Amino acid sequence: MDAVTFAKGGVRILDQARLPHETAYITCRTPGEVADAIRGMNVRGAPAIGVAAAYGMALSKDPAEAAAVLKKARPTAADLSNAVDYVLAAMKAGKTALDAANGWHRMIRENTAAISRHGASLIPGGARVLLHCNAGPLATAGSGTSLGAVLEAAKTKRVFAYVDETRPRFQGALTSWELAQAGIEHRVIVDAAAGSLMRRGMVDMAMVGADRIARNGDFANKIGTYPLAVAARENSVPFYVLAPLSTFDFSLADGDGIVVEERHEDEVLEVSGKRVYGKGARALNPAFDVTPARYVTAYVTEKGIGKAEGLARWKDTPASSSK
Amino acid sequence: MDAVTFAKGGVRILDQARLPHETAYITCRTPGEVADAIRGMNVRGAPAIGVAAAYGMALSKDPAEAAAVLKKARPTAADLSNAVDYVLAAMKAGKTALDAANGWHRMIRENTAAISRHGASLIPGGARVLLHCNAGPLATAGSGTSLGAVLEAAKTKRVFAYVDETRPRFQGALTSWELAQAGIEHRVIVDAAAGSLMRRGMVDMAMVGADRIARNGDFANKIGTYPLAVAARENSVPFYVLAPLSTFDFSLADGDGIVVEERHEDEVLEVSGKRVYGKGARALNPAFDVTPARYVTAYVTEKGIGKAEGLARWKDTPASSSK
Numbered sequence: 219m220d221a222v223t224f225a226k227g228g229v230r231i232l233d234q235a236r237l238p239h240e241t242a243y244i245t246c247r248t249p250g251e252v253a254d255a256i257r258g259m260n261v262r263g264a265p266a267i268g269v270a271a272a273y274g275m276a277l278s279k280d281p282a283e284a285a286a287v288l289k290k291a292r293p294t295a296a297d298l299s300n301a302v303d304y305v306l307a308a309m310k311a312g313k314t315a316l317d318a319a320n321g322w323h324r325m326i327r328e329n330t331a332a333i334s335r336h337g338a339s340l341i342p343g344g345a346r347v348l349l350h351c352n353a354g355p356l357a358t359a360g361s362g363t364s365l366g367a368v369l370e371a372a373k374t375k376r377v378f379a380y381v382d383e384t385r386p387r388f389q390g391a392l393t394s395w396e397l398a399q400a401g402i403e404h405r406v407i408v409d410a411a412a413g414s415l416m417r418r419g420m421v422d423m424a425m426v427g428a429d430r431i432a433r434n435g436d437f438a439n440k441i442g443t444y445p446l447a448v449a450a451r452e453n454s455v456p457f458y459v460l461a462p463l464s465t466f467d468f469s470l471a472d473g474d475g476i477v478v479e480e481r482h483e484d485e486v487l488e489v490s491g492k493r494v495y496g497k498g499a500r501a502l503n504p505a506f507d508v509t510p511a512r513y514v515t516a517y518v519t520e521k522g523i524g525k526a527e528g529l530a531r532w533k534d535t536p537a538s539s540s541k
Numbered sequence: 542m543d544a545v546t547f548a549k550g551g552v553r554i555l556d557q558a559r560l561p562h563e564t565a566y567i568t569c570r571t572p573g574e575v576a577d578a579i580r581g582m583n584v585r586g587a588p589a590i591g592v593a594a595a596y597g598m599a600l601s602k603d604p605a606e607a608a609a610v611l612k613k614a615r616p617t618a619a620d621l622s623n624a625v626d627y628v629l630a631a632m633k634a635g636k637t638a639l640d641a642a643n644g645w646h647r648m649i650r651e652n653t654a655a656i657s658r659h660g661a662s663l664i665p666g667g668a669r670v671l672l673h674c675n676a677g678p679l680a681t682a683g684s685g686t687s688l689g690a691v692l693e694a695a696k697t698k699r700v701f702a703y704v705d706e707t708r709p710r711f712q713g714a715l716t717s718w719e720l721a722q723a724g725i726e727h728r729v730i731v732d733a734a735a736g737s738l739m740r741r742g743m744v745d746m747a748m749v750g751a752d753r754i755a756r757n758g759d760f761a762n763k764i765g766t767y768p769l770a771v772a773a774r775e776n777s778v779p780f781y782v783l784a785p786l787s788t789f790d791f792s793l794a795d796g797d798g799i800v801v802e803e804r805h806e807d808e809v810l811e812v813s814g815k816r817v818y819g820k821g822a823r824a825l826n827p828a829f830d831v832t833p834a835r836y837v838t839a840y841v842t843e844k845g846i847g848k849a850e851g852l853a854r855w856k857d858t859p860a861s862s863s864k
Contacts, residue, residue: 238818238819239819380825382733383708383809383817384733385706385708385731385732385733386731388812388817390818391817391818391819391822394818394819394822395818395819395822398819398820398821398822404823405823405824405825406806406809406810406818406822406823406824406825407809407824407825407826408708408709408732408764408765408809408826409708409731409732409733409765410705410707410708410732410733410764410765410768410769411764411765411825411826411827411830412768413765413767413768413771413830414764414767414768414827414830414831415825417767417830417831441731441733441734441737442731442732442733442734442736444736444737444740444772445733445735445736445737445768445769445771445772446733446768448736448768448771448772448775449767449768449771449772452771483729486706486729486730486731487729489711489812489813490812490813490814490815490817491813491815492813492814494706494711494714494813495561495713495714495717495718495729496561496562496714496717496718496721497721498721499714499717499718499721499729500727500728500729501728501729501730502703502728502729502730502734502738503730503731503734504734504737504738507734507736507737507740508737508740
């Protein structure tokens, strides 16, 4: 079940807003429709957003306009503009947009497969891994990052996962669904329960994805990642960030420059289509938070496993060098 | 609108499971019905549970049996057994159960009013106070504790509150409703957003209630309190625990002895009556967590404001001395 494909002249998106209850697809015929699907989180997860945007570039005869429309769909995921810039550069070099997009997608598949393998090497047999948000095949249009590592490890070892429900949009339901399909035992928890499970010695490591990683290793990820990282360090629980280099933004010195998207307050106030709050209640809905590099035990990219200090050496990659 | 009253031979409970959408009351005619309302969280909040249980003692001719039924309704809130023991002791001294329960309720009203005043003295004008779970009039059958302090402060100063939604049961909806009735500006956030708001300098202090406080100051409170306390200390945000002495369990040396209730996993897996997860998904649902005393800036009880080291001197109170 592919999160994003290009078929019959359109970008075919598995609608993640309707999973796990319904398997439905959306076909986008214009860059604007792809941007809408990204904004509406029908496709979500930084690498998957990047793949969708790359294919979206093949839906227009005006690359500059398509790029502008796609790039402003959501502000935080670095993959979005990295993918679009990659396609633009490849087009300047004479490729078609679709060939370039296919190349980007192939690279993401290879890179997330490598990340999953590297990540799996960090997971000993019997480990209990805490996951936040969803960073598996759905989120990457590939093998996944943090969840990819768990899926890969489970091929040869016994692994157990705690799944943060990930309010407000319950991406934990996607993670639970992907784990269930692979037959991996897991328990869903409310996000605020993760800290005390760590304190009670029930968590062996936390693994998360990322939406944008600055040069020094500070990174944005789904809201709730920062308090998780703080609780992990407080309880000596290793905390790993897994992401392809396409999620890196080497133009940013640190996390202070990361733009955190504020989403509509109804995502918080309404649940399953029902308003939980009284009339006139207001909410604040930051979709991401920024975690300083000092909380991260190690980063896992397609290049391997490294510390924050060594990230800069990974700069010369196809994704970033194409800019 | 009283959370708990005794009227016409029954314990009348404002059904908090239906608020803020519906104002409905449940009348309990037996201690078992009161225990069911406590277990079902129709009445919730440690002090309010205590008041309901005290009145529940007046519904039976067999005090020992009533006490046993009521005490086992929920395991974590200390007020429950403290209130029941208070009524039993008063009955041995010749009082009727109803007189004793009225005395307990009067004491809770006075003590929560005192806590609200002491707590309000910690809130400077213009402060942004973060609240977790619901600890206002509804939760105490009195003036409230942490939310009581905000309500009291707002009578004379400008106060703003961040309201944790408090998964899985969204007690933030009760807090938002009580704040709205008092005209206090606030924003609801998902629980996992609190940490990053602290990091961004948007929170001046956190105030929480408690369900059971050990002699050394370790305390149980709604799940999510511990990671909040950790993030608060990490960001030098003062973290206050507000609770009457009836929430203290001086028989416990520290938090390791606190029993944390595990509630049904459907509270996590179903939201607004709809299942969010795929078939066969499982959840873990600890209702509380335990926060070590070292994270607490100060405790606020009816006796005043104090540090963990000084809690033992508060032991000789009507509530605990009656045991």
